[in-house]
Amino acid sequence: MANLRGIFIILHAAATVAICLFSNPLAALEEKDEDMLFIKYHIHITNDTPDDMPFRAPNVHLHCKSKNKDVGNRKIAWHEDYHWDTKINYFRTTLFFCYVWWKSKERYFEAFKATRDEERCRYYHNSCLWSVREDGIYFSNNNATWRNVYPW
Ligand SMILES: *[C@@H]1O[C@H](CO)[C@@H](O)[C@H](O)[C@H]1NC(C)=O
Numbered sequence: 001m002a003n004l005r006g007i008f009i010i011l012h013a014a015a016t017v018a019i020c021l022f023s024n025p026l027a028a029l030e031e032k033d034e035d036m037l038f039i040k041y042h043i044h045i046t047n048d049t050p051d052d053m054p055f056r057a058p059n060v061h062l063h064c065k066s067k068n069k070d071v072g073n074r075k076i077a078w079h080e081d082y083h084w085d086t087k088i089n090y091f092r093t094t095l096f097f098c099y100v101w102w103k104s105k106e107r108y109f110e111a112f113k114a115t116r117d118e119e120r121c122r123y124y125h126n127s128c129l130w131s132v133r134e135d136g137i138y139f140s141n142n143n144a145t146w147r148n149v150y151p152w
Pocket of ligand 1: 127129143
């Protein structure tokens with residue numbers, strides 16, 4: 001019995017050493033990859049349309065969904081920041097698309113796309129920032145510089 005236990009301990013130690021020697025670099029890589037998959041991304045959409053003084057600016061209407069999740073039909077008030085979270089799935093096919101309309105303008109845009117956003121949206125609190133404006137839907141990954149990527 002004592003021998004068996006001894007053998008077990010030796011095998012266990014040998015296995016541990018083998019894992020350290022041979023598979024650690026790979027394991028480390030995979031772990032890093034896994035970590036990346038577990039990052040929670042924040043998708044923000046802000047209504048930055050101009051105020052229609054003296055009237056209140058009309059709401060922005062938004063409907064966002066992915067294959068598995070419907071974020072719902074939403075009205076975003078002037079200067080309201082609407083947001084939700086997502087992780088990236090193992091196959092990196094995570095995609096949230098939105099239909100947005102404001103006054104007589106409307107369009108479709110991709111609010112989060114794993115292959116496009118997994119790197120660029122890590123820069124600022126793991127956030128993809130969108131701003132709905134008079135001439136289109138702007139993107140920022142730092143909350144400082146904005147680009148009109150979906151003009152309407
Ligand atoms: C972006 O910056 C504005 C102005 O400083 C701030 O009010 C807002 O909370 C920021 N957005 C995010 C998502 O951090």
